Every structure is written in C-alpha cells, then in structure tokens.
Amino acid sequence: MATVYESDVCIIGGGISAAMMAQKLAEARPGIKITVVEAGRKIFDSENRARYGRREQEYGDNSWPNDSIQDQASNGQISRTMAVGGQALHWGGTCNRFSEEDLRLKSMYGLYVDWPMEWKELEKYYCEAEHRLGVSGEPSPYSEDWRSQPYPMPPMPLTYDLIQYKKWGDRSGYIFQGVPQAKNTKPWGGRSVCLRCGTCDICPTGAKYSPDYTFKDLLASRKLTLHDRTLVRKLVLDTQSTKIVAAEANSYERPDEKIEYRAGTFILASGHIWSTHLLLLSACSRFPNGLANSTDQVGRYMNGHAIYAAMIEFQSDEVFPGMNDGYSLISRKFMRSPADKTYMRHDLRIFPSGVGLPRVKGNGGRLLLGDELLSSWQQKQRSRPVARCRAYYDIHPSADSRLTLNANKKNRWGDPLPDVFHDANAATKARAGETKTHINGVFAHMGKAGDGKVLQYIDGDIDGNYLDHPGGGCRMGTDPAASVCDSFGRTHDHANLFVVGAPTIPAASVTNGTLAFVALTLRSADEVARDIPHSA
Amino acid sequence: MKRRTLFKTAVLALLSDVLPFARAKAGALSQDDRELIAAIGEVVLPSSLGAQGRDKAVDAFANWLDGYKAGVPMSYGYGQLKFAVVPPSPSLRYPSQIRRLQQLSKAKGSAFTALSAADRKAVVEAALLEAKVTTLPDRPDGQHIASDLMSHFYNSSEGNDFLFKASIRVSTCRGLGTSADRPVSIT
Numbered sequence: 001m002a003t004v005y006e007s008d009v010c011i012i013g014g015g016i017s018a019a020m021m022a023q024k025l026a027e028a029r030p031g032i033k034i035t036v037v038e039a040g041r042k043i044f045d046s047e048n049r050a051r052y053g054r055r056e057q058e059y060g061d062n063s064w065p066n067d068s069i070q071d072q073a074s075n076g077q078i079s080r081t082m083a084v085g086g087q088a089l090h091w092g093g094t095c096n097r098f099s100e101e102d103l104r105l106k107s108m109y110g111l112y113v114d115w116p117m118e119w120k121e122l123e124k125y126y127c128e129a130e131h132r133l134g135v136s137g138e139p140s141p142y143s144e145d146w147r148s149q150p151y152p153m154p155p156m157p158l159t160y161d162l163i164q165y166k167k168w169g170d171r172s173g174y175i176f177q178g179v180p181q182a183k184n185t186k187p188w189g190g191r192s193v194c195l196r197c198g199t200c201d202i203c204p205t206g207a208k209y210s211p212d213y214t215f216k217d218l219l220a221s222r223k224l225t226l227h228d229r230t231l232v233r234k235l236v237l238d239t240q241s242t243k244i245v246a247a248e249a250n251s252y253e254r255p256d257e258k259i260e261y262r263a264g265t266f267i268l269a270s271g272h273i274w275s276t277h278l279l280l281l282s283a284c285s286r287f288p289n290g291l292a293n294s295t296d297q298v299g300r301y302m303n304g305h306a307i308y309a310a311m312i313e314f315q316s317d318e319v320f321p322g323m324n325d326g327y328s329l330i331s332r333k334f335m336r337s338p339a340d341k342t343y344m345r346h347d348l349r350i351f352p353s354g355v356g357l358p359r360v361k362g363n364g365g366r367l368l369l370g371d372e373l374l375s376s377w378q379q380k381q382r383s384r385p386v387a388r389c390r391a392y393y394d395i396h397p398s399a400d401s402r403l404t405l406n407a408n409k410k411n412r413w414g415d416p417l418p419d420v421f422h423d424a425n426a427a428t429k430a431r432a433g434e435t436k437t438h439i440n441g442v443f444a445h446m447g448k449a450g451d452g453k454v455l456q457y458i459d460g461d462i463d464g465n466y467l468d469h470p471g472g473g474c475r476m477g478t479d480p481a482a483s484v485c486d487s488f489g490r491t492h493d494h495a496n497l498f499v500v501g502a503p504t505i506p507a508a509s510v511t512n513g514t515l516a517f518v519a520l521t522l523r524s525a526d527e528v529a530r531d532i533p534h535s536a
Numbered sequence: 537m538k539r540r541t542l543f544k545t546a547v548l549a550l551l552s553d554v555l556p557f558a559r560a561k562a563g564a565l566s567q568d569d570r571e572l573i574a575a576i577g578e579v580v581l582p583s584s585l586g587a588q589g590r591d592k593a594v595d596a597f598a599n600w601l602d603g604y605k606a607g608v609p610m611s612y613g614y615g616q617l618k619f620a621v622v623p624p625s626p627s628l629r630y631p632s633q634i635r636r637l638q639q640l641s642k643a644k645g646s647a648f649t650a651l652s653a654a655d656r657k658a659v660v661e662a663a664l665l666e667a668k669v670t671t672l673p674d675r676p677d678g679q680h681i682a683s684d685l686m687s688h689f690y691n692s693s694e695g696n697d698f699l700f701k702a703s704i705r706v707s708t709c710r711g712l713g714t715s716a717d718r719p720v721s722i723t
Contacts, residue, residue, distance in 0.1 A: 057707060058600065059622060060675060062609040070619060078614045157715040185712065195709035201611070205709070320719050322696050322706035357690050358699075360683065361670045367661050373686070374582040377699065466615055 002248070002258035007033040007225070008532055010247055010263035012232045012278065013270030014038025015086020016514065017501030017521040019211035020132060021269055024522055026223040028529035034224040035261060036215070037249060039072060039231040039274075040083035044212055053199030063202035064089050069252070071411045072231065074273050074403075076420025076465055078304075084228050085211040086271065090201055091514060092326055093182040093208045095135045097126055098509040098516050099144065099335045101345065105396070105507070109343050111427055112396040113506050116478045116487040117523075123148055125519035130180075133209040133518065134188035137180025140332050153185045156194065159323035165350050165387055166329055168314045172449035174348060174442070176329040182209035183326075189213070200326030229253055233415055235266065235282040235291055235497070244291070244497045250413060265496050265528060267489075268474075269521070272302065272502040276403045276473030277418045279484075279499075292474070292491035292499070297484045299403040301475045302420055303508045304467025305392040307460030308346075308436060310443040311353075313384040314450025321354055328352070334391070334442070335510060342431055344438050346393040347511040353386045384452055391439045394510045395467060398425040403473050422465050469513035471502035488527035489520070496531075500524045565598050565627070572634060573598060575649045576682050579657040581689060585698065593689045600676070600688055601627045626678030633681050637663055697722060 009025060011018045014036055022034050043064055056063040067083040081087045100119035105111045115122075127149040130137075136153035139145070155178050158166060162178065169176035183194045184207040194207035206213065218224045229252040236246040244266045249259040268275035279298045280290040290298050329350040337343045358377035362368040368376050401423040405416040424432070440457065447453040460466060477483025480492035489498040501517040509516070565573075577594045585593065604627070610620040640659045641648040648656060660682050667680040674691065676684030689695045693707040702719035 054707070056611050059604065060610050061605070061622060062611045065609065068619075073617065077617065080612070080617050080619075157712055159715045160718045163716060193712065195711050196715060197709040198706055318700075320700050320702055320704050322693075322704045323719070324715065325706075357672045357674075357687070360664070360672055360686070367664055367669075369580045369657060369661065369682075369686075371582050371584070373580075374584070374699075381699075468614065 002260040004260045004262060005035060005225070005227075006262045007035040008263060009034045009265045009267060009528065010261045011036045011267045011269050012247060013086070013268065013274065014040070014084040014211070014215070014226070014228065015269065015271060015501075016088035016211045017271075017517055018086075018267075018269035019214040020129070020518050020521050021267055021500060021525050021528070022218055022224050023132065023214050024525035025529055025532075026218060028525065029532055032532060035263070036224055036226045037230050037232055037247070037261060038084050038226070038228045039069060039252075040081075040086075040228065041066060042084045042212070042215075042226070042228045043067060043089070044084075044216055046206060046212075049202050050197075050199075050204035053197065053202045053204050056201060057199060063199070072417070074277070074418040074420055075406065075409075076403075076418075076422070077273050078466060078468070078470060084215055084226065088209075088211050088514065092200055094512045095130065095133065095137065095180045095182050095515040096330065096347070096511040097145070098511065098513075099332070101336055102394075102507065102509045108339065109337065111343060112425065113477065113482075115506055116476055116483075122516075122519060122523070125523045126515065128522050129515050129518040132522070133182040133515075134184055134191070135180050135182050135515070136185040138177055141175045141177065142332055142335075144336060145332060151180065153188060156181060156183060156185055156324075156327060159327065161319050161321070161323040161352050162327060162329060164316045164319050164385075165352060168316055168387070168450045169329060169331065169350050169446070172446045174331040174333045174446070176331045176348075176350060179328055179330045179349075181327070183207050190217070196324050198322065198325050227251075227259075230259065231411075231413075232261070232278060233281060233413060235278065236260075237282075237284055237286060237291065237494075242286075242494050244494055255412065265498070265532060267524075267528065268497070268499045268503070269501060272471045272473045273403060273418055273420065275499050275503045277405070279474070280403070280405055280418075281415055287493070292484050292493045292497060294493050295481050297475065297482065299473055300399045300401065301397045301472045301506065302401045302403055302422055302470065303397040303472040303505065304395065304422065304470035305508050305510055306395050307390060307392060307458075307466075307468060308439045309388065309390040309458040309460070310454050311386050311456040311458075312389050312443060312447045312450070312452060312454050313386045314447065314452035316385050316450070319352065319385045321352060323352075325352070330511075332511075342434055343427075344393075344431070344435055345510045346391040346435075346439060348442065349390045351388040351390070353388055356381070356386075386455065389443060389446065391442070392468060392510050392512075393435050393439065394428075394507060395422070395424045396428045396507050397472060398423045401472070420465075420470075422467050467508070469508055471505040471508050471513060471517070474499040474503035475506050476504040477506070487523075489524040490527065498524055498528060564602050569630075570594065570598050571649060572637075573681065573685060575656060576637075576660060576685055579653055579660055580682050580686050582698075589694075589698070592694070593692075594685070596692060596694070597676075597685050597688045601625065623677075626676045626681075626684055629678035630681045633663065633667070636666070 052063040055061040068080040103115040106114040137151040138155040191206040232247045232249045234248045238245045247261040282291040331348040406419045409417045474484040489500045491497045500521040604625045669683045672687040
C-alpha cells in the first residue's frame with residue numbers, strides 16, 4: 001500500500017519555476033491545495049550563510065552543504081544541484097532579457113522555428129518576473145529593447161573598477177551597462193539591500209533573490225505543502241482517459257515506502273533534464289515512448305548557447321580587483337542581426353579581471369621572495385589591466401540534440417538515468433566559422449579601442465557538449481507533431497499535465513535564460529489558475 | 537617544533553598518504569610551529585609589510601590551518617560534475633619540509649630560527665627549488681610551507697589591499713554607497 005497525498009495541484013520540482021508557480025497560484029486561487037515535491041533537501045538555515053560564504057572563499061568548501069544527490073545525475077548536465085531552490089541557489093542573479101528576434105527566427109531570418117507567442121505577450125511577463133524576483137537594472141540604450149514598465153529597483157551602482165572598464169568598453173562604440181540583477185538596491189520582498197559582501201554564490205544578507213525565500217514565506221502562511229527528499233519516479237495515466245491521476249514517488253528517508261501524489265493538475269517544474277526524464281520514465285502501454293510523447297518529441301531539441309571568450313588587455317587608469325566580483329557589464333548591440341547579412345547574434349560581456357598573483361620564478365629561473373617578489377609584481381601590474389570578455393552565441397538545436405535514457409546507468413531504485421547530447425542544426429553548423437570570425441573581430445576591435453590587444457581566445461565549442469543556460473526537451477509549439485506542449489506548457493497529449501520553464505524553450509537565445517524561464521512560468525501559472533475547477 | 541607534535545603530524549602525514557581523506561583535520565599548530573612560520577615570513581613576505589603586518593599575516597595563516605576541514609564537499613561551478621572533497625590539510629606535508637629546512641640550516645651552523653635573515657632566505661630558496669615551486673597556488677596546497685604562507689597572504693583580503701595599496705576589503709560587506717568611489721589609499 002502506498003501512502004497517498006491529495007491536492008489540487010502537484011508541482012514536481014522545487015526550483016525557481018516551482019517557487020514562482022506556487023506563489024502565483026496561491027495568490028490567484030487562494031484556498032487551493034498545492035503540494036510541491038522536490039528530490040533534494042531544504043537548505044533554509046539562512047543564519048549560517050555568512051559563515052558558509054566565508055568558508056567557501058577561504059577554503060573552497062561548498063557553500064550549500066549537501067545540495068546534490070550522487071546517484072541522481074545526468075551525463076551532459078551542467079550543474080548537479082538538486083535541492084529546494086534548485087540551480088537558482090547558486091545563480092549569480094543575472095536577469096538579462098532575450099530579445100524579440102528569439103521568438104521570430106523563422107519569420108525574420110528563415111531559420112529554425114518561431115515561438116508560439118508574441119514578444120509583446122512575453123514582455124508583460126518579463127515585467128512581472130522582474131517584480132516578483134526583485135530586479136535592479138537600468139533600461140537598455142537600444143530602442144529595440146523597449147520595456148512596458150520600469151525596473152522595480154534602480155540599478156546596482158557601478159564600482160570604481162567597473163567604471164574604468166565601461167569607459168574602455170564604450171570607446172569601442174559598443175555601449176555597455178551594468179547587468180540587471182535579482183539583487184536588491186532597496187529593501188524588497190522583505191529582504192535587505194545588497195551590502196556588497198562579495199560572496200554572491202551564497203548571499204549572506206538575502207539581498208539576492210533565492211527561491212528558498214519564496215518557499216519559506218508560502219510555508220509560513222500555510223499556502224503549500226512541501227515534501228523534500230522525495231523523488232517522483234513515474235506519472236500514472238488514468239485508465240479511462242489521457243489525464244494524469246497520480247505521481248509515484250519514493251522518499252530518500254524511507255526508500256522502501258511507496259508514496260502516491262494524487263492531484264487534479266500536475267506541473268513539471270524540475271528543469272529541462274528532470275522534467276523530460278520523468279516523461280520518458282513514465283512510459284506505459286498506451287504511451288510506450290513516454291508520456292506526452294505520442295509524436296516522439298520528448299527529449300528532442302535540447303538547447304543552450306555556446307561561449308566564445310577572450311582575455312583582452314587595455315590602457316586604463318588603475319583598477320582594483322575585488323570591488324564587487326558578482327557584477328559585470330553587458331552590451332546588447334549584437335543581439336540583433338541585420339536581415340541583409342549572415343545571421344549573427346550574440347551578447348557581449350566584460351568581467352573585471354582577477355588579481356593575478358605574484359610570480360615566484362623570475363627571469364632566468366631565479367626565485368623571487370620578499371621585496372623582489374613584490375617589486376616584480378608591481379612592474380607587471382603597472383603595465384595594463386586585463387579584462388575577461390565573453391560572448392554567448394546561439395545554437396539552434398537539431399532534432400537529434402537529445403536526452404535519452406541510459407539503460408546502463410541507474411539510480412538506487414533502478415531507474416535509468418538521462419544522457420544529454422547536444423547537436424546543432426545544419427544552418428548553425430554552417431555559419432559557425434563565420435560566427436567565430438565575427439566575434440574575433442569584435443574582441444580585436446575592443447582591444448584596439450583600448451590601445452591594447454587580445455591576449456587569448458577561449459572557444460567553448462559545442463563539440464565539448466557544454467552549452468550554457470540550457471533548456472529544451474519539451475519544446476513548445478502549435479503543431480503536436482513538432483512539439484510537446486503549447487505556449488502555456490500544457491502538454492498536447494494530457495490536458496492536466498503542464499511543463500514549465502526551461503524545458504519548453506525552443507532555443508536558448510544569446511544571453512542568460514533564468515528570467516525568461518520565470519516569465520514563461522508565470523504565464524503558464526495564469527493558464528493553470530484558469531484551468532483549476534472552481535469547486536477545488 | 538616539539539618532538540611529540542612532530543611525531544603526531546608525521547603519523548598523520550603517513551596516514552594521509554595511505555588513506556587520503558581518512559582524517560578531517562590536522563592537529564593545531566604549536567607555538568614552535570608558529571615561531572618557525574614567523575621566521576619564514578620574515579624572509580618571504582615583503583619588508584614594507586612591517587613587523588606588525590608580517591605577524592598578522594603569519595597569525596592569519598596559522599589560524600587558516602587550524603580551521604582547515606579536510607574531506608568536506610568542495611564548492612563547484614557550472615560544468616564541474618564530479619564530487620570533490622577538500623583535500624588533506626597542507627600542514628600534513630610540513631613536517632618533512634621543516635626537517636629539510638633544519639638540515640639546510642644546520643649546514644650553515646644553526647637552527648633555522650637562529651640564522652641571520654640572509655641565511656634563512658638562502659635556506660628557504662634552496663628548499664623551494666628542491667620542492668620545484670615555480671608559482672603560488674590559489675590556496676595553500678602543501679607543496680611547501682613557505683609558498684603556502686605567501687599564497688595565503690597574497691590571496692587574502694589584506695594581501696589584496698597591500699598589493700594595490702588601497703582599502704578594497706574584498707572579504708568585508710561594504711555597502712553600495714561607496715561603490716563608485718576610488719578605494720581609499722593605504723600608505
């Protein structure tokens with residue numbers, strides 16, 4: 001016999017999308033019963049975060065203790081975090097928006113696919129996402145980046161250091177600004193102002209948004225039930241219809257006990273890997289390839305953006321590394337591609353360089369100690385500062401960019417674990433060389449504009465199977481033959497099963513994706529709220 | 537270093553070789569250990585730091601060693617999927633290095649701490665060459681106690697301020713109000 005829990009909505013996964021979905025549903029439909037089930041554990045001890053952050057700085061200890069599960073991992077994933085809060089526990093809080101071009105690749109450039117929604121519609125939810133997370137930022141100088149509402153908070157002030165980098169960046173003609181961030185520049189959401197502690201991986205003051213704050217608030221006001229350390233392993237189909245009736249799970253505390261969650265609506269909010277994985281694991285006689293997979297689309301079009309970076313030296317006034325290491329600059333100049341040229345889009349970032357430790361070995365192999373070591377470092381440092389610059393360029397996935405089940409790699413309950421293999425479509429591959437040549441040119445121009453030069457190029461090519469800010473696997477679309485869900489995340493095959501956030505994006509744009517995942521989730525929440533029967 | 541401390545540390549070092557993560561923490565440093573580190577500091581840290589600054593750097597390094605916890609999970613970034621734990625304390629490798637420093641000192645006619653600064657510097661240089669130290673690690677890693685002391689200092693908030701002659705205060709919550717200001721100069 002299984003232990004049974006019943007609710008109106010069962011949210012599977014406990015990351016930022018789950019937090020936003022639960023918060024919005026609790027507001028839109030007060031009184032409904034919401035259960036969130038998360039495989040990882042709660043790490044709610046905010047009183048210890050200053051200490052955790054210091055130990056990470058000094059010793060390299062993990063600042064989020066026990067935030068992953070060793071036998072629940074995937075080949076091809078980029079982060080092993082599995083805890084209440086998900087990958088947004090570790091995030092830097094960067095909240096860049098995509099641009100309209102991402103949603104109109106087919107109609108504007110004849111490439112890949114269009115998203116099944118208008119930019120104007122998504123923009124509305126971007127504003128809501130910025131408000132709920134608490135984003136500080138300044139409007140983009142490019143008119144195409146119009147916004148219907150101002151940022152909820154003024155931008156984080158640039159440090160003296162970043163001001164020097166910006167002066168240099170602007171000399172190139174590419175206008176730079178501080179990245180928008182989910183960090184408070186005024187009290188927001190019951191959390192304090194950023195104190196510039198320099199340990200943004202774990203914010204000791206709560207100034208950086210973290211989903212655990214939302215969960216704590218909802219739990220305190222009894223608006224949801226949270227079951228952590230519980231892995232949902234299978235969704236169960238109704239015998240008479242295509243509705244989902246239950247989610248079967250096991251607890252890490254009591255691994256032999258069967259748990260069953262029954263609900264009117266099920267929402268997969270476990271990120272692009274584990275949401276997709278659960279659908280494939282839930283194969284049954286009527287859906288032998290997995291749930292929501294009647295057209296064999298689940299697990300396809302896994303996506304992300306590739307990295308191209310450079311170390312660039314430039315002439316500048318003195319710089320002072322360490323003033324606010326979690327902050328950087330962005331130019332959105334190249335987020336649009338002229339229609340009459342080869343398609344080419346990327347963002348452009350400047351990160352302050354690190355200190356660069358003194359070198360012990362001097363010229364001729366002689367060891368340098370004490371004053372000689374310091375003098376050698378000062379001479380080197382007096383030359384020119386070095387910036388780390390990076391461009392994310394978009395990779396449009398092929399249908400074979402896939403998540404599949406690996407029968408040879410299983411978790412403690414014998415479930416096959418996922419493998420992710422990234423593959424770009426033919427058009428992306430064809431223009432890859434030209435894309436890199438273009439970005440090389442941008443970096444070289446920046447070096448020249450700063451009376452300096454590029455010291456090193458760093459190519460994070462897709463061949464390494466690493467793409468940043470990944471998504472996909474349950475692509476949204478209007479055609480069930482080419483997608484898994486509609487623009488709200490409702491699966492084409494099951495009316496009461498939604499997938500939200502990262503898994504639904506057709507492609508990952510050319511900049512950080514978290515804000516887009518949240519915006520999409522908030523849009524899905526409106527549909528879910530409309531969908532729940534008022535008798536619930 | 538007291539013999540008992542040395543023996544204890546040597547046994548731990550041996551254990552660490554056999555069972556790399558068997559021990560979470562090396563023993564606390566003795567007063568003799570601290571004096572020896574201070575004597576190393578006098579020749580590897582810059583004189584402009586001053587005696588007080590050097591003492592602070594040595595104390596901070598010793599405290600860092602005392603607070604070391606081997607075997608706890610390490611921080612990870614995107615793309616780092618393998619579980620890694622904090623390696624054994626670098627201090628487990630110091631006893632043999634200290635013995636070698638004393639051997640080299642003996643050839644100059646005295647214990648290390650009793651040598652002149654110039655002789656101590658020569659001894660440390662010879663020991664670092666033997667240990668094949670060419671760069672400073674991002675964190676003390678046990679390759680040599682002298683390079684670990686330098687690494688710890690230059691990677692610290694105080695070391696960063698010293699290098700840039702400015703009050704940057706990396707490890708302090710500084711507020712946003714002074715972000716745009718040039719850090720105050722330190723003379």
